[in-house]
Amino acid sequence: MALGRARLLLLLVCVAVTWAARPDLLNICMDAKHHKTKPGPEDGLHEQCSPWEMNACCSVNTSQEAHNDISYLYKFNWEHCGKMKPACKRHFIQDTCLYECSPNLGPWIQEVNQKWRRERILNVPLCKEDCQNWWEDCRTSYTCKSNWHEGWNWSSGYNRCPANAACHPFDFYFPTPAALCSQIWSNSYKQSNYSRGSGRCIQMWFDPEQGNPNEVVARYYAQIMSGAGLSEAWPLQFGLALTLLWLLS
Ligand SMILES: *[C@@H]1O[C@H](CO)[C@@H](O)[C@H](O)[C@H]1NC(C)=O
Ligand SMILES: *[C@@H]1O[C@H](CO)[C@@H](O)[C@H](O)[C@H]1NC(C)=O
Ligand SMILES: *[C@@H]1O[C@H](CO)[C@@H](O)[C@H](O)[C@H]1NC(C)=O
DSSP states (O other): OHHHHHHHHHHHHHHHHHHHTSGGGSSOOOSSSSOOSSOBOOTTOOGGGGGGTTSBSSOHHHHHHTTSTTOTTTOOOTTBTBOOOHHHHHHHHHHHHHHHHOSOOGGGEEEEEETTEEEEEOOEEEOHHHHHHHHHHHTTSEESOSOSSSOOBOTTSSOBOOTTOOOEEHHHHOOSHHHHHHHTTTTSEEEOSSOTTSSSSBOSSOOGGGOOTHHHHHHHHHHHHHHHHHHHHHHHHHHHHHHHHHHHO
16 A cells, blocks of 8 residues: 555656656747846847847847847858848848847757857757748858858958858758758758748747747747657656665565
């Protein structure tokens, strides 16, 4: 009788621990170079970052810098192959706003051992149209690389094309919208098969009048991941329960 109760208790504890572990994926900021430690309201976020004013991981300063080429944030030079068309550049500004400001990327945060950040995002499912429009608007601008995280010449303090990399239109290095979204920041994003408004993909662009559509998306994927966590953790819990039962008996 006592053993039965102990077993039940252990099982309940294990299940509770597993399920409780997941809300930590929601409404958080990644531990990176410029992010706030916790999300919160930010009055006066700059232009394209303003949709996140109600709840943001970026400061006003970061939101301003997100609009500048070779900004104080990363000294990143979007115009490494000559002028980038404004229609194209606005997608890079929006990409920076999403990365710096969104409190809804928790399900895709991974630990990394990099000098400039402790966490990154991996495979965030961007809505299909957001990748397509980014690609369409940038097709006629120029770049010299398909991975913008690595391989630059930083000797002048900002990134320039390395010696062996020639400038070509974007679609030379990124043949499809999916290639652009996944390759440019080493799989931080991937192109989702879902469409804007589906509640199943992250929108880089949204109208804050209707709230932030990425909240329900994060909740949906956090739930899926907690399901996966439960089944993966099951052998471990079972072993733990058996050991404890053996100790108790
Ligand atoms: C943001 O803060 C940095 C560091 O304090 C400063 O160098 C930069 O000028 C600020 N940017 C704006 C737009 O105020
Ligand atoms: C980087 O650029 C500088 C200046 O053009 C050049 O002297 C140097 O060799 C380049 N470094 C690499 C690794 O390409
Ligand atoms: C999206 O659809 C394509 C074609 O139907 C399929 O090959 C691919 O695996 C799908 N991707 C995802 C992430 O579901």
